[in-house]
Amino acid sequence: xxxxxxxxxxxxxxxxxxxxxxxxxxxxxxxxxxxxxxxxxxxxxxxxxxxxxxxxxxxxxxxxxxxxxxxxxxxxxxxxxxxxxxxxxxxxxxxxxxxxxxxxxxxxxxxxxxxxxxxxxxxxxxxxxxxxxxxxxxxxxxxxxxxxxxxxxxxxxxxxxxxxxxxxxxxxxxxxxxxxxxxxxxxxxxxxxxx
Amino acid sequence: xxxxxxxxxxxxxxxxxxxxxxxxxxxxxxxxxxxxxxxxxxxxxxxxxxxxxxxxxxxxxxxxxxxxxxxxxxxxxxxxxxxxxxxxxxxxxxxxxxxxxxxxxxxxxxxxxxxxxxxxxxxxxxxxxxxxxxxxxxxxxxxxxxxxxxxxxxxxxxxxxxxxxxxxxxxxxxxxxxxxxxxxxxxxxxxxxxx
Amino acid sequence: xxxxxxxxxxxxxxxxxxxxxxxxxxxxxxxxxxxxxxxxxxxxxxxxxxxxxxxxxxxxxxxxxxxxxxxxxxxxxxxxxxxxxxxxxxxxxxxxxxxxxxxxxxxxxxxxxxxxxxxxxxxxxxxxxxxxxxxxxxxxxxxxxxxxxxxxxxxxxxxxxxxxxxxxxxxxxxxxxxxxxxxxxxxxxxxxxxxxxxxxxxxxxxxxxxxxxxxxxxxx
Amino acid sequence: xxxxxxxxxxxxxxxxxxxxxxxxxxxxxxxxxxxxxxxxxxxxxxxxxxxxxxxxxxxxxxxxxxxxxxxxxxxxxxxxxxxxxxxxxxxxxxxxxxxxxxxxxxxxxxxxxxxxxxxxxxxxxxxxxxxxxxxxxxxxxxxxxxxxxxxxxxxxxxxxxxxxxxxxxxxxxxxxxxxxxxxxxxxxxxxxxxxxxxxxxxxxxxxxxxxxxxxxxxxx
Numbered sequence: 001x002x003x004x005x006x007x008x009x010x011x012x013x014x015x016x017x018x019x020x021x022x023x024x025x026x027x028x029x030x031x032x033x034x035x036x037x038x039x040x041x042x043x044x045x046x047x048x049x050x051x052x053x054x055x056x057x058x059x060x061x062x063x064x065x066x067x068x069x070x071x072x073x074x075x076x077x078x079x080x081x082x083x084x085x086x087x088x089x090x091x092x093x094x095x096x097x098x099x100x101x102x103x104x105x106x107x108x109x110x111x112x113x114x115x116x117x118x119x120x121x122x123x124x125x126x127x128x129x130x131x132x133x134x135x136x137x138x139x140x141x142x143x144x145x146x147x148x149x150x151x152x153x154x155x156x157x158x159x160x161x162x163x164x165x166x167x168x169x170x171x172x173x174x175x176x177x178x179x180x181x182x183x184x185x186x187x188x189x190x191x192x193x194x195x
Numbered sequence: 196x197x198x199x200x201x202x203x204x205x206x207x208x209x210x211x212x213x214x215x216x217x218x219x220x221x222x223x224x225x226x227x228x229x230x231x232x233x234x235x236x237x238x239x240x241x242x243x244x245x246x247x248x249x250x251x252x253x254x255x256x257x258x259x260x261x262x263x264x265x266x267x268x269x270x271x272x273x274x275x276x277x278x279x280x281x282x283x284x285x286x287x288x289x290x291x292x293x294x295x296x297x298x299x300x301x302x303x304x305x306x307x308x309x310x311x312x313x314x315x316x317x318x319x320x321x322x323x324x325x326x327x328x329x330x331x332x333x334x335x336x337x338x339x340x341x342x343x344x345x346x347x348x349x350x351x352x353x354x355x356x357x358x359x360x361x362x363x364x365x366x367x368x369x370x371x372x373x374x375x376x377x378x379x380x381x382x383x384x385x386x387x388x389x390x
Numbered sequence: 391x392x393x394x395x396x397x398x399x400x401x402x403x404x405x406x407x408x409x410x411x412x413x414x415x416x417x418x419x420x421x422x423x424x425x426x427x428x429x430x431x432x433x434x435x436x437x438x439x440x441x442x443x444x445x446x447x448x449x450x451x452x453x454x455x456x457x458x459x460x461x462x463x464x465x466x467x468x469x470x471x472x473x474x475x476x477x478x479x480x481x482x483x484x485x486x487x488x489x490x491x492x493x494x495x496x497x498x499x500x501x502x503x504x505x506x507x508x509x510x511x512x513x514x515x516x517x518x519x520x521x522x523x524x525x526x527x528x529x530x531x532x533x534x535x536x537x538x539x540x541x542x543x544x545x546x547x548x549x550x551x552x553x554x555x556x557x558x559x560x561x562x563x564x565x566x567x568x569x570x571x572x573x574x575x576x577x578x579x580x581x582x583x584x585x586x587x588x589x590x591x592x593x594x595x596x597x598x599x600x601x602x603x604x605x606x607x608x609x610x
Numbered sequence: 611x612x613x614x615x616x617x618x619x620x621x622x623x624x625x626x627x628x629x630x631x632x633x634x635x636x637x638x639x640x641x642x643x644x645x646x647x648x649x650x651x652x653x654x655x656x657x658x659x660x661x662x663x664x665x666x667x668x669x670x671x672x673x674x675x676x677x678x679x680x681x682x683x684x685x686x687x688x689x690x691x692x693x694x695x696x697x698x699x700x701x702x703x704x705x706x707x708x709x710x711x712x713x714x715x716x717x718x719x720x721x722x723x724x725x726x727x728x729x730x731x732x733x734x735x736x737x738x739x740x741x742x743x744x745x746x747x748x749x750x751x752x753x754x755x756x757x758x759x760x761x762x763x764x765x766x767x768x769x770x771x772x773x774x775x776x777x778x779x780x781x782x783x784x785x786x787x788x789x790x791x792x793x794x795x796x797x798x799x800x801x802x803x804x805x806x807x808x809x810x811x812x813x814x815x816x817x818x819x820x821x822x823x824x825x826x827x828x829x830x
Binding site for chain 4: 012015016018019020021022023024025026028029030031032033035036037038039040041043044045047084085086087088089090107108109110115118119120121122123125126127128129130131132133134135136137138139140143144145150151152153154155156157158159160161162163186192
């Protein structure tokens with residue numbers, strides 16, 4: 001088992017058993033094809049994740065036309081890189097500048113741009129992040145180690161409808177697209193880090 | 196043990212052990228006199244409870260001057276019956292009429308007029324009551340079996356500061372004070388029942 | 391504090407347990423209650439601090455722990471914060487250090503009953519503060535919610551109501567809970583129309599009254 | 611629904627677990643996720659209904675159950691409500707009755723991946739509905755909170771903001787979650803000043819943007 005190193009946790013084992021039972025029932029009922037389950041897990045693990053977003057960001061940093069397109073029509077410009085699909089049908093890209101810092105949340109659940117960032121990390125789904133980032137964004141960003149100047153315009157985006165948000169961080173030094181892409185972190189594209 | 200008839204409940208046993216440990220520690224620390232603990236339990240069980248409120252209500256029903264005093268200065272009129280003390284320093288009495296129905300809650304904790312009603316019942320402290328009675332009082336009262344006419348003015352009192360509230364229900368038939376007092380229910384004095 | 395305790399108006403808690411008429415089920419609940427009523431005489435905390443210590447419990451615990459165990463937990467929190475006990479003592483209930491006897495005198499049985507019957511009025515003479523609002527004035531409840539204890543519930547935050555009664559001058563729960571003294575001020579019963587609080591879905595012919603300190607209110 | 615899921619602005623949840631970077635810890639979490647993504651092709655529920663089924667969990671469970679187990683629990687709720695399983699089957703995982711094969715066809719692996727990559731746009735052509743608001747218009751969010759699914763969080767209820775972007779025409783989550791169809795309407799990014807939402811305690815130089823459907827908004 002991949003999590004043999006974890007402590008014995010009866011609650012977690014209970015959850016595993018319940019999910020297993022549901023899976024078996026769905027297959028027995030003919031509602032789910034087990035091959036589809038395997039395929040979708042593999043798809044999300046292999047085809048999505050922050051490196052997709054990083055490639056988009058790096059291209060935008062080095063290609064002014066692409067950057068303009070990305071900021072005008074995020075979904076289309078991102079699809080041009082081959083990234084599309086559920087929770088990414090309507091993506092809007094938010095540009096950080098020397099005076100504006102954007103940070104993204106979903107206070108009601110955990111909406112997140114899957115095709116470009118994968119599924120969200122635990123902290124993004126946490127009650128503390130969802131509760132606090134809209135009320136005290138500066139304090140929350142400081143907990144992430146990002147202390148913003150008092151005159152920065154801090155904009156919090158709560159993903160309450162069908163738009164998913166990707167932050168375009170400020171470009172560090174450098175010109176090589178691959179090298180730049182390697183500098184782009186997931187937190188940088190959510191807005192809880194600078195690069 | 197007084198609760199031998201209850202099912203074995205490890206959570207509840209844990210709470211009992213923790214409270215016992217705290218009690219012993221407080222006594223060992225010299226912060227609490229065990230005789231005072233016994234005395235205060237006995238006091239609340241013997242000296243407070245809905246029969247106090249019922250006596251107040253019955254007197255108000257049969258003595259117009261007392262009724263007027265009670266509605267004008269609840270704390271003083273109630274103290275005149277010998278009922279006073281913590282959570283009863285400032286009591287306001289709310290008169291139900293043919294057109295006005297009052298119902299009391301405390302959405303933030305469970306504030307309640309101890310000297311006249313004793314400590315609150317479990318339902319009064321429940322999340323469901325606290326959450327719902329301010330948003331949908333008619334629906335909540337209907338769950339208690341009290342369906343009010345559409346033209347009744349339903350007033351919900353949320354005990355958010357230092358005033359505690361006692362509802363003066365509509366008087367049923369009868370003239371004998373003791374017989375009337377016996378008709379007064381706790382829920383009638385909170386406002387979740389008529390008599 | 392916009393905490394889990396601020397339940398007014400929330401959905402999702404199901405039916406009211408109307409048949410749950412009991413006050414105590416277990417003997418330890420009586421002991422927990424008695425302990426809180428008694429220790430507060432020797433330890434430096436007031437009711438508002440005790441309420442706030444309950445509010446500060448982790449939200450999931452607040453929703454699941456027994457009412458009277460919450461009282462005991464809050465008591466432990468306050469004793470710990472006051473330095474009267476340490477975490478090890480709370481862990482196993484065994485005393486590890488003594489308090490100076492003169493500083494913390496436990497209340498005796500007779501004295502406690504007498505004080506309990508007397509109560510402790512929280513009001514001040516009328517002249518202590520002059521009222522900013524008259525009966526009938528329309529007021530708006532402040533948007534601000536401090537992270538600390540406050541008694542303006544979330545469901546009236548920013549809402550407009552009408553002053554219905556001037557209750558007189560009272561100590562202020564927010565400052566009492568911070569240990570900042572009584573800050574005496576007028577407290578008012580404010581009437582809110584259900585429609586203003588809940589919109590079109592409000593039940594017809596219903597209204598809510600809350601007792602709100604002057605510090606929470608602005609002219610509407 | 612003013613439920614426990616509506617967390618924006620709440621106090622009491624402590625520090626953000628900034629180091630909790632993982633997406634999955636356990637293999638069963640992947641299976642739970644995959645199950646929800648897959649079964650929705652053969653069972654009649656949409657994302658909004660799934661979100662609402664999570665919101666309908668008892669609040670204490672919502673706060674304590676693992677994120678992906680919540681997905682699975684919501685899935686079970688919806689399958690049960692659709693009559694595709696019964697409570698006994700969910701209890702022990704053993705099939706007790708067959709479904710008509712033609713009615714519920716499981717999605718195949720290739721078809722699922724293709725559909726996942728394609729996505730399912732939730733927008734409608736611009737002309738489907740005309741916008742009630744222009745950029746720069748001041749709007750007030752409705753006070754009403756239906757007991758069902760809604761996407762106007764409590765912290766902007768009744769508050770005034772400014773229309774910053776007209777996002778175009780989208781299906782409406784509230785009606786989708788009720789199974790009442792898309793009810794296409796304009797959706798807007800609305801800007802709120804922190805001070806209007808949180809009062810004097812608001813952090814300076816901060817503002818919040820929410821995407822709100824036209825049905826939630828009135829002219830301010």
